[in-house]
Amino acid sequence: MTKNVIPIGPFHPLLEEAEYFKLTVEGETVTDIEVDIGYMHRGHEFISERKTFTQSIFLVERICGICSTSHPLAFVHAVEDIDQTAVPVRAAYIRTLVGELERVHSHLLWLGLAGHFIGYDTLWMWAWKYRESILDMFEVISGNRNHYGIMRVGGVSRDVPADVIPGLAAVLDTVEGKMAMLAKAAADDPVLRSRLKGVGVLSRQAAVDYCATGPTARASGVAIDVRKDEPRDAYGWVEFKVIVLPNGDVYDKLVVRVLEILESIKIIRQCLDKLKTEPGPILNDVKEIPAGEGIGRYEAPRGEVFHYVRGDGSNRPVRHKVRAPSFMNIPTCAVSCKGIPLADALITLASVDPCYCCTERTIHVVDRRRRIRAVNLVELSRRKTERLRREIHG
Amino acid sequence: MVDKKQFLEAMKSRIGSIIDKKGRLYFEVADKQLSEVARYLFRTMGCRLSTATAMETYRGLEVLYHFSHDATGQYYCPRVIITDKNAPRVTSITPIVPGAEWIEREMAELLGIRFEGHPLPEKLLTRRHPGRLDRPLRLRRQP
Amino acid sequence: MGWYNKRLAKSLWVFHVSASPCNNCDIEILDLLTPRYDVERFGIKLVGSIRQADVLLVTGIINQKVAPYVRRLYKQAPRPVFVVGIGGCPASGCCFKESYNISPRGEEVIPIDLYIPGCPPKPEAMIDGIVRLIGVLRG
Numbered sequence: 001m002t003k004n005v006i007p008i009g010p011f012h013p014l015l016e017e018a019e020y021f022k023l024t025v026e027g028e029t030v031t032d033i034e035v036d037i038g039y040m041h042r043g044h045e046f047i048s049e050r051k052t053f054t055q056s057i058f059l060v061e062r063i064c065g066i067c068s069t070s071h072p073l074a075f076v077h078a079v080e081d082i083d084q085t086a087v088p089v090r091a092a093y094i095r096t097l098v099g100e101l102e103r104v105h106s107h108l109l110w111l112g113l114a115g116h117f118i119g120y121d122t123l124w125m126w127a128w129k130y131r132e133s134i135l136d137m138f139e140v141i142s143g144n145r146n147h148y149g150i151m152r153v154g155g156v157s158r159d160v161p162a163d164v165i166p167g168l169a170a171v172l173d174t175v176e177g178k179m180a181m182l183a184k185a186a187a188d189d190p191v192l193r194s195r196l197k198g199v200g201v202l203s204r205q206a207a208v209d210y211c212a213t214g215p216t217a218r219a220s221g222v223a224i225d226v227r228k229d230e231p232r233d234a235y236g237w238v239e240f241k242v243i244v245l246p247n248g249d250v251y252d253k254l255v256v257r258v259l260e261i262l263e264s265i266k267i268i269r270q271c272l273d274k275l276k277t278e279p280g281p282i283l284n285d286v287k288e289i290p291a292g293e294g295i296g297r298y299e300a301p302r303g304e305v306f307h308y309v310r311g312d313g314s315n316r317p318v319r320h321k322v323r324a325p326s327f328m329n330i331p332t333c334a335v336s337c338k339g340i341p342l343a344d345a346l347i348t349l350a351s352v353d354p355c356y357c358c359t360e361r362t363i364h365v366v367d368r369r370r371r372i373r374a375v376n377l378v379e380l381s382r383r384k385t386e387r388l389r390r391e392i393h394g
Numbered sequence: 395m396v397d398k399k400q401f402l403e404a405m406k407s408r409i410g411s412i413i414d415k416k417g418r419l420y421f422e423v424a425d426k427q428l429s430e431v432a433r434y435l436f437r438t439m440g441c442r443l444s445t446a447t448a449m450e451t452y453r454g455l456e457v458l459y460h461f462s463h464d465a466t467g468q469y470y471c472p473r474v475i476i477t478d479k480n481a482p483r484v485t486s487i488t489p490i491v492p493g494a495e496w497i498e499r500e501m502a503e504l505l506g507i508r509f510e511g512h513p514l515p516e517k518l519l520t521r522r523h524p525g526r527l528d529r530p531l532r533l534r535r536q537p
Numbered sequence: 538m539g540w541y542n543k544r545l546a547k548s549l550w551v552f553h554v555s556a557s558p559c560n561n562c563d564i565e566i567l568d569l570l571t572p573r574y575d576v577e578r579f580g581i582k583l584v585g586s587i588r589q590a591d592v593l594l595v596t597g598i599i600n601q602k603v604a605p606y607v608r609r610l611y612k613q614a615p616r617p618v619f620v621v622g623i624g625g626c627p628a629s630g631c632c633f634k635e636s637y638n639i640s641p642r643g644e645e646v647i648p649i650d651l652y653i654p655g656c657p658p659k660p661e662a663m664i665d666g667i668v669r670l671i672g673v674l675r676g
Binding site: 037046208 | 495
Binding site for chain 3: 520523524527530
């Protein structure tokens with residue numbers, strides 16, 4: 001059986017980040033995958049040593065636009081970990097509120113893209129339409145749709161006044177209703193089930209070996225969640241469930257994310273309730289960061305974001321290490337992509353929700369004998385959905 | 395479940411100076427003992443490797459691993475100090491922890507540390523890079 | 538070319554080149570296609586192939602690894618093509634000016650015709666920029 005090597009990337013229309021995947025196929029089955037990254041490397045750790053602690057907060061926001069709360073939160077946790085700086089109660093609730101809103105908006109974004117790959121463009125348009133209301137909430141709370149800039153060492157910089165809270169709660173009601181509808185529609189659709197069930201399985205042992213985090217690990221039966229393992233800010237004071245599913249296929253990853261949106265809405269409601277009545281300051285004015293090292297982490301929509309900061313008593317970090325969750329999750333593609341048909345390769349690569357939303361890829365088949373020029377992975381994926389729809393619905 | 399006291403008892407002979415903070419345990423380990431400690435943390439205790447940090451200090455190059463014990467929220471951080479700045483080398487833990495592959499490749503690229511026993515010691519972020527990036531996170535100090 | 542440009546302005550097809558961005562500008566570009574802003578009613582479409590593009594939307598700081606690919610894409614685009622730099626990154630490097638991996642600021646990777654600043658620019662700002670481009674094309 002001849003082996004063909006298919007390079008994917010680094011550029012394509014909806015490609016959010018350039019990434020180069022090399023899939024080796026035998027016939028129609030993927031046998032190996034190699035990932036080449038570095039098209040996004042901007043040298044954050046180098047720049048951070050030349051900025052003060054507060055300037056670094058704005059710098060780390062721009063590591064990724066979608067998890068633009070997770071990185072500043074993990075960073076301020078790390079700096080506060082150096083000498084156990086306390087955070088006022090009201091600030092803790094505001095931090096949790098913004099973090100959970102970001103989780104809702106990020107999962108809705110992923111849901112839309114997953115729909116687009118399978119061929120359900122309506123799902124894409126609807127998921128992103130409801131995402132707009134969440135972005136409006138962000139604009140009311142922080143002044144910007146993305147890149148909020150409200151985290152500070154020792155608290156937050158902007159308060160949520162009591163008169164905007166009823167408006168925010170009303171938006172949440174709408175989103176929750178629509179989410180319940182979308183969840184039911186996805187669960188009831190037999191084409192979606194046959195498309196995604198059993199596809200791109202990541203076993204529990206592989207998830208543990210590769211140290212995967214976030215929904216990628218939780219869909220494979222590994223029950224880890226930074227919000228429960230090490231509760232900081234308001235996570236120790238709100239009630240929520242951690243969603244864990246056993247199978248590790250793409251369907252489970254989708255269900256984990258949909259259920260997490262509903263859990264996040266619960267947390268947001270509890271935070272808004274508390275913010276109506278909780279008094280107090282929003283910022284502990286920290287004058288000095290002593291010498292020492294600190295570890296901070298946060299449960300981003302994609303997994304555990306890890307920041308390590310070492311200071312020497314001055315106002316700049318000596319070393320600032322950043323590890324985004326996708327760094328641990330993308331190598332798991334090597335396991336979950338082996339042995340799957342080519343039409344499923346795209347949705348499997350996208351199911352780990354790479355922080356650079358991996359979307360369309362154009363493949364150029366390097367096989368002179370068959371003379372195939374450019375095959376679009378999205379096309380292959382959609383054609384498979386059409387075929388399944390005809391089989392199931394007749 | 396093995397907790398911090400049991401860990402310190404079992405690994406007493408292998409670890410050097412300790413910094414014990416709330417939820418964080420930093421301790422020094424010689425390069426020879428690193429595989430034993432990593433194996434104990436990953437296999438026996440069931441910790442997960444979060445990442446590893448490498449930096450250049452006055453003492454030499456330092457590689458700090460971060461193992462997370464998710465059941466208790468405690469971090470165990472073995473630290474290896476490499477005194478030879480011109481040809482720094484450390485034993486790789488990728489044969490024990492497969493998830494460390496990309497982490498060690500990144501450290502090798504940005505600081506020039508050689509990880510012995512690493513199955514795929516190739517550049518991660520600057521493969522096919524048109525320019526030449528020479529260990530960008532090292533401090534350039536002229537004697 | 539003036540006659541051609543006037544017709545082009547009725548339906549601009551855009552190709553998105555993401556050259557080391559943080560993704561925020563890219564998500565805001567995709568937001569333009571979704572029901573709230575919906576630029577498809579102006580005839581603006583996102584295309585899959587560089588050969589069909591009228592406008593290149595460049596985001597990000599264009600780091601050294603990706604610069605040759607961006608140059609190659611610019612050469613492959615059929616003329617006339619207009620390059621729009623979206624966000625603070627192509628304009629000035631934003632906060633990554635001191636990075637070791639950024640393209641040297643003195644030299645141009647590809648000539649950029651229109652800058653839309655912001656971090657990220659709001660979709661309304663992007664629509665405003667495109668409208669100005671259409672105005673220039675119409676003469």
